[in-house]
Amino acid sequence: MTWKLGGAAAALLMVLGAAGYGAMGPDRLGDETRAAYRRPAAIPFPEENAYSLAKAELGRRLFFDPLLSGERDRTCASCHNPDHAWGDSRARAEARDGLALPRRTPTLLNLAWQERLGWDGKFRDLDTVAFTPITSERMMNLPEAEALARLAADPDYAKGFADAFPDPAVTRERVEAALATFERLIVSPDAPFDRWIAGDETAVDAKAKHGFALFTGKAGCAACHSGWAFSDGSFHDIGSATGEDIGRGKFFPNSPALRYAFKTPGLRQVTERGPYMHDGSVPTLEAVIDLYNCGGIDRPSRSKDIRALALSPGEKADIVAFLKTLSADKPARVAEGGFPATAPQP
Ligand code: HEC
Ligand code: HEC
The missing domain is CATH 1.10.760.10 (Cytochrome c-like domain)
Structure with missing residues (x-):
């Protein structure tokens, strides 16, 4: 149930993202896109x-x-x-x-x-x-x-x-x-992407802006990597895993869609976090993009949002340039600093 709701919410975000772009041209963000990707003001505690x-x-x-x-x-x-x-x-x-x-x-x-x-x-x-x-x-x-x-x-x-x-x-x-x-x-600390979302057009370059347009548009990444932390919190088969570990499918043997489904990782600080995927099988961001570009293994469990993308070498490089803007200049060691006495802010 959870994964279905997650998928619907992600799809909505993608529609909003695409609409925001269409209205404003390729390198100016629409208000809906800004709202969908803005850092939250405070950390939620249960x-x-x-x-x-x-x-x-x-x-x-x-x-x-x-x-x-x-x-x-x-x-x-x-x-x-x-x-x-x-x-x-x-x-x-x-x-x-x-x-x-x-x-x-x-x-x-x-x-x-x-x-x-x-x-x-x-x-x-x-x-x-x-x-x-x-x-x-x-x-x-x-x-x-x-x-x-x-x-x-x-x-x-x-x-x-x-x-x-x-x-x-x-x-x-x-x-x-x-x-x-x-x-x-x-x-995750404030990154160049956040400064761009907050209105500073000089915070990221034209390649990264184009990469974000591809990410939310042609390449379809935002169907799953949605919101400011770039995860829908849901589980998908991206068509790459093989072998005994079938991820969420283990708990739902009667649900073909959950075979080889793993949680969508957030993409903040992603440049610091390789090798990638649940089994560390993909060494670099360039290799991650190549994998998505091929569309993965065509099988019943593969997400409907995964397909061969036909990205040009320039487009692939621009998506990587965008992903790099999600890493802050300083490492993500926030929790080592002093803690606020009340209502902590990220
Ligand atoms: C159908 C949902 C879906 C789509 C669409 C999707 N991803 Fe993913 N992404 C995932 C899942 C699930 C994983 C983890 C898979 C695993 O661990 O085997 C992942 C992993 C990644 C990782 C590795 C992160 C880490 O910490 O290991 C990167 C980087 C990434 N995706 C970028 C992208 C880009 C760029 C696109 C568009 C070209 C994209 N994704 C499209 C769901 C998706
Ligand atoms: C030996 C290495 C190791 C140690 C030690 C370890 N973890 Fe982990 N942690 C992992 C791995 C591997 C996973 C993924 C498990 C899985 O998905 O099956 C994980 C998953 C998690 C997650 C879920 C994160 C997510 O994105 O889903 C949390 C939270 C976590 N660990 C907290 C802790 C805490 C708290 C401790 C200390 C009490 C701890 N871990 C000790 C390796 C470790």
Whole structure:
């Protein structure tokens, strides 16, 4: 159900984007396009896990603390590294035994705006992710009871939990809530694209503007990579994956459209985040565009929005030029700075 709604919303955004362009010519943005791609003014926090400075500070500490791994040698940041746009720059994440896990580490940028998480949507929301990597033998290898006991035995953490919650009790739900509060503060920094959307015509060059017109028009990318963070939060088969990992299809064996469907990744800071796709199988942005240009494997699960595109070499280069404008000049290490006391702004 979720993926159907996502698709409809994305299609609407694309129509708006195209209309905005048509009205204004190729290098001036229409008001609808500006509205559809403008950075939001504030980070949304769910009612049941509202923002507080104490919770964010506790979450940051947990995120970078090796205490949460069995051998005290790994943290969340071992894979979600702020210096690698909150990923690890590996094709697939590294297990404790040094071998590759089945999938690539996704960035944690802009998750406050995403509902289902994991490449296959196996996580209902951000507040229910953390104990999967913590307890996974190949990832952090710490049983839940031991994680809670270690935290409860640490006087500094007792104070941290007492500041963030009504009492010092250490529970799984509180660990999850604190980590999620910290993760919601991981927002991609202001990029040249944002300055263009905000009205500065000199912020990006003509090639990038043409690339954005192709992205929202002829190349059809915005059917799925929609909105300011460039993801519809939905799941699609782009016709490239083969092999045993069938993504969301595992949970919906009777839905042919979800075979090989993976979550649309956001495209912020995308230049810093290769190699690409859920399995790290595509090394560069140029190779990503070539893949879309071919249209992928023609099969029943392939999205109706994927087809051979017949892009010229110049058009392909312009799309890459546009994608580069989604990366800020400074790295996306926002969450390491001080946190606002109330109502955080991205
Ligand atoms: C060994 C590397 C590794 C470690 C350590 C790790 N992760 Fe991950 N993380 C991954 C991989 C790989 C995925 C993708 C899993 C999938 O889709 O099947 C992921 C997915 C996620 C997601 C979903 C992101 C999205 O875009 O869907 C979140 C949130 C997350 N991890 C948070 C954490 C937190 C919090 C910790 C520490 C408690 C942590 N991770 C530790 C590798 C790691
Ligand atoms: C039908 C929906 C859809 C369309 C249309 C689409 N994408 Fe994607 N895109 C996805 C999905 C789903 C993935 C992840 C696939 C995977 O992991 O196997 C992805 C992955 C990517 C990635 C890799 C990001 C990462 O972090 O790994 C880039 C870059 C990208 N797309 C750019 C584009 C461009 C440029 C276009 C237009 C030429 C486009 N996409 C069209 C859904 C789409």
